[in-house]
Amino acid sequence: PSSAAAAGAPRFRVLSSMGDAVESFQLSPSSVLKIQKGDITVWSVDGSTDAIVNAANERMLGGGGVDGAIHRAAGPELLAACEEVPEVKPGVRCPTGESRITPAFRLPVSHVIHTVGPIYYSNKQPEVSLSNAYRNSLRLAKGNNIRYIAFPAISCGVYGYPLKEASKVAISTVKEFSDDFKEVHFVLFSDEIYNVWAETARELL
Ligand code: ADP
16 A cells, blocks of 8 residues: 555545546556546547557457547558558467557557457456556557556456456556556546446555
8 A cells, every 4th residue: 555545645536637537546656557537549648658558459450449449549540550560370460468569640649559458258367368468568668668658448348357357457467567657547438447446456556
């Protein structure tokens, strides 16, 4: 727990620039985790050292959910950039648990990090794959001098990952990178997911 929590002080909870609720947690003296409700396609901090993470699929050519929303907002240049990512086997540009980086084109951030979370019911080790998706995205961001990064709830849409379990994997993996980013955000699309993430952050941080 942060020193503020230990002292019994209320957590910092305000409205974000996007107008939605946001709750902040200290990861280290110089790094903050923010949990907020909102649309990740409009998120940015400075447009030059920030990235959003896309919950993509292995083909990396767009899809439904947050992937479709990110491609629509970024424009057709994003699809062209994804097509240039080499296939590692036929039809696969980014295997489950791995990450790839592209520019962000018409989005207000500098980069998009595409990662592929597990399909919960068919993956043999969904927890390993989900933590790898977060960890490899954070490593790739760090290697590209990203200082601010925002994640959606990877695998929590059509890939069917239970929310509470997913939130524990997400937040504990971010904790491994406590000193590496100025801010790590989770931008969550529904009240339900926001509430689960905020509860888990209070438990783990
Ligand atoms: P997956 O295939 O990894 O399950 P989905 O896109 O189906 O990916 O869902 C991932 C999460 O992203 C879901 O919780 C969904 O509600 C959320 N989501 C969808 N659109 C947006 C958006 N514009 N911003 C943030 N999160 C979004």
